[in-house]
Amino acid sequence: MIRKFTLSLLFAASLSGLSAQNIRNNPGxxxxxxxxxxGTILPTPNEQRTASGAPGAKYWQQRADYNIKCTLDEKKQLLTGGETVTYFNNSPDPLDYIWLQLDENEHSNVNNANYQSSSRMPAYMELKTLxxxxxxxxxxxxGIKIIKLTDGQGRVLPYTVNKTMMRIDLATPLKPGQQFVFNLQWSYKIADRLVFGGRGGYEFFPEDKNYLFTMAQWFPRLCVYSDFQGWQNHQFTGRGEFALTFGNYRVQMTVPADHIVGATGECLNYSGVLTPAQLSRYNKARTAKAPVEIVTLAEAKAAEGKQASGTKTWVFQANNVRDFAWTSSRKFVWDAMAQPIEGRNVMCMSFYGKEAYNLYSRFSTRAVAHTIKTYSDFTIPYPYPVAQSVEAANGMEYPMICFNYGRTDKDGTYSESTKNGMLGVVIHEVGHNFFPMIVNSDERQWTWMDEGLNSFVEYLTEELWDNKFPSKKGPAHTIVDYMKLPKDDLEPVMTNSENIVKFGPNAYSKPATALNILRETIMGRELFDHAFKQYARRWAFKHPTPADLFRTMEDASGEDLDWFWRGWFYSTDAVDISLDSVKLARADVDPRIPGARTVMSKVDKPAVNAFEDISKVRNREDRKISFYTDRDTAARDFYWKYDRGMIPYNxxxxxxxxxxxxxxxxEAEKARYKDKYFYELSFGNKGGLVMPIIVExxxxxGTKEVDRIPAQIWRHNEKTVSKFYVKDKEVAGILIDPMRETADIDEANNRWGGDSKKSKLQLFKERAGIARGQSSGLNPMQATN
Structure with missing residues (x-):
């Protein structure tokens, strides 16, 4: 999800959850x-999750299938529905109860999560906020009103609503391999998104008196029960998003007759809800290479004014998805085109009102197609039949459908920032189909695992949209202002969603930047891309954890990256590598060679232990022990006697x-070295985060040369290091990190301007000398003789 942060009173707060500690082996x-x-931080590998980062031989996950029927009452802004859920217990555990999410309770003032934040009285305040x-x-x-809950035989089931969660108690434990069917009827008053905030709800357009509904988190749905944490039943505070179970969905939505509906999955009854002309255009769009308007602008404007009576029911089917969302409005223009993905056409579609027409008609569906194609290249082939973008003054993602923003001015014109923002949000939200809709991480625990990874591939996709696209997440220099904040304003990336203070930089930008640095500067594109694809393949339609990502990236690349995860994901350190000094020397090829030295010395004393330890004493006293030199006198030499005082010490x-x-x-060697320049560069690690040193x-x-020193140069001293260089030419200047690719927070200490005092480096050759292990000088045998 892409969020806009505005000045207002915020009532979302923090969840007591995961606190990532960067355990230091050698503090100080x-x-x-x-x-x-x-190893001391990551969970222990097991039969479900291996040390390689792959799912284990006994990996399992639950499944929930839904058959839902619902009715949208536009005049009352009311949604009523019923669902039959089939829950499959694929775990090895018997379950006494199951947990559901009631996310719509976030709008209730009695059943919300009640996570409060510190608040103050501002100088000014908007009335709705007041x-x-x-x-x-x-x-x-x-909030959701539970009307009726029964099992598959119609027997009433007991349940407990705890804020935004609901527990269904089972009469008998659900054993491994068994299924449980229940029926749930419910209703809720739909909230005005622009007043209450949040992802789902409606937007009212006063000028034409119409509504645009975005139905998200709209039905009670199963929580994830997993091998690594059991039930994921953290409350929904409005920030940390969702942990959801895969399953198959059949959904029937009864809406006003003149509404157009877009939803997760494929519509099974277009022939019953579209006009013949619209159905013909839809069929044409299925193979079109450019967007085809299925509902035209003229038809959308006409529908806004008529507001026909009656209802229609749209039926959608979606298989192997973790969620279901939909949109409904008579305001929609609807266009579509085909995007080939490995021999099959994916329907790329957009829904938008006249307020966004000049932007969305040109860019939205094209951006959808570009996104699923590019993400497919970097991860796995897009597996679903459709991908949709809906303009709803929003930024939120669901399987096969997402809600975005980007409207023109009244005259149809738009600024470049509006256009780029619109393209960025479409790419970002459509990209979420891969993270976390397919690679299904737990967003309640680790926002960065979907937002950060998705922001990274969004950056790759934006770069391939237009080489001049002003990407905000990914380039290293864009994270510097955040990285240089005081430590009290920072927390590790490995922090629970509810506890993050600087949510955008921490969960989106920093992990995206880290991965881009890993790709461009640490590993190289070939190694990184192979490993990243491997992660996507391994964990498609499964529930990965951070350890699964970290281990897979190392396993598939052959790179030890623990230092990188430790620094970028577990710490709040920053990159600040300084060029502290530069020493320059020229070659002295005619140094004065000193003559032989005469020294006065004594010969070595006997090489015996200064203190006889208890083992020696007991071995000597033990009559059963005989020593080799006692048994074989040929092994006795000068020193055997010398050590025993039989030969006196001189x-x-x-x-x-x-x-x-x-x-x-x-002479040849002098000619080879006399014109060389020798440099010693000393570097300091002032930010704490070890990184490669890139020296230009x-x-x-006027020529330039770049040396890339790997991060491992810091392994023996994480604070100061130096490197010696031999150059054929004199250096005029040195710059650290010339392409700004390490997120260095202080570039003022990255330069040297050639002002060092020259010294002499004496060069000589070493004569063939004493072999290793050979004695030198006067030895006791010589002295005795």
Whole structure:
């Protein structure tokens, strides 16, 4: 979901949940922390989730199938419905109860999650916000009203509503491999989205007195029961989104007769709800290479004015999806085109009012097609038959359908920022079909696993839409302002959704930037793309956790990335690599070679332990133990006697000449090195986050050269490192991170301007000397002789 943050009183608050700790192995030290493994942090691999990051041999997940019938009362803004749910217990556990989400209760003043945030009295306030701030003890009438709950045989079932959650108690435990069928009837008053906020509801257009309904989180639905946490039954506060179970849906929606409906899945009865002309256009669009208007602008404007009576029922089928959403309005223009994906056509469609016509008619469906094609290239082929974009002054995603924003001015013109914002939100929300609609992570726990990953592939898709597209999430330099904030304003990416203060940068931009850095700067595109595709393939239509992503990326690439996850996802450190000093030297190819040295030294004392340990004493006293040199006297030499005092120690001081082990360079070697320039660069890690050091040399002749030092240079000292260079030309200037690809928060300390004092580096050759293990100098045998 893409959110717009505005100044108002916010009443969403924090959930006590996952608190990610960056466990340090060697606190206080300058090493042994950043490059240690995540074994103490990640969950232990098991038969459900392997150490490679793949699902295990005994991986399982639940399933829930829905048959839903509902009726939309436009005049009363009321939705009534009934659903038959078949729940499959594929787990190894017997279940005494099952949990459902009642997300519409977020609008109730008595059954909402009641997660309050600190609030203040502002200098000015919009009246609708003030009305909400007043509050009332009386029920405001919003939220899901449970009418009837029975099992498959019609027997009444007991249940408990706890805020935005509902527990159904089972008469007998649901055993592994069994199914449970229940029937649930409900209703709720639909909220004005522009007043109450949230994802679902209606928007009223005063000029033509029409409604646009976006029906999201609109029916009671199963929570996920998983191997890694049991029931995911965290309350819905309006922020952390959804953890949902896959299943098949058949949904019948009865709406005003002149409404156009778009929904998750495929419509089974277009012939019964469309005019012959509209049906003909739809069939044409199924193979069209450019958008075809199924409902034209003229037809949409005419419908706005007539507001026909009666109803129609639209029937949709969607298989293997985790959710179902729909939209309904008489205001809609509807266009569509085909996008080939591996030999089959996906219907790409858009629904929008006249207020967005000049933007959406040109761009929306084309952007939908571009998105599913590009995401397919980077992950898995898009598996569903349709992908839809709905203009609803919103930004929210569901399987095969999403709600977006982007309207023109009254005269049909629009600014470039409006156009780019519209394209960005369409790409982002359509992209959510892959994360988390297919790669089905738990958004309540880890917002970044869907928003961050999706923002990253959104960036790749925007880049391939237009090379000049002003992407806001992905480029490293765009996250710098966030990364340089005080620590009190930051939290790790691995933080529960409800507890994040800077929600947008933390859950969207930072993980997107991290993945782009991983692709472009750390791993390279080929390795990264292979591993990322592997993650998508492994966890398509399953429930991955962060550990599954981290492990898969390493498993499929052969790269140890624990240091990267630790720094970017578990810490609040920033990148600030400084170029602290530059030393410059020229070659001295004729150094003065000293003569041999004469030193006074003593010979070595016997090489025996200064203290005889208890084992030696007991071995000597044990009559059953015999020593080899006692059994075989041929193994006794000079030192056997010397160690026992049988040969006295000579403590006299003797003269010893130590030969010089270096020699002058030859003429060819002098010519090879005399014009070289030698540099020692010293770097500091002032931000705490270890990263590659990218060094750009600018030579005095104007040419440039870049050296990429891998992050592992910091592994022995995470605070300061240095590197020695040999150059053929004199360097005029040095710049760290020239392409701004590491998110360095202080570029002022990244430069050197060539002002170092030159010194001399003496060059010589080493003579063939003493072999390893060979003695040198006067030894006791020589001294005795």
């Amino acid at each position: 030290s300058n090493h042994g922390n950043s490059f240690e493994q995540l 009305d909400r701030a007043q509050g009332t003890a009386a029920d405001n009438g919003y 403590d006299k001081t003797v003269k010893q000449e130590i030969p010089v082990m270096i020699e002058q360079l030859g 040399f600018t030579y005095k002749d």
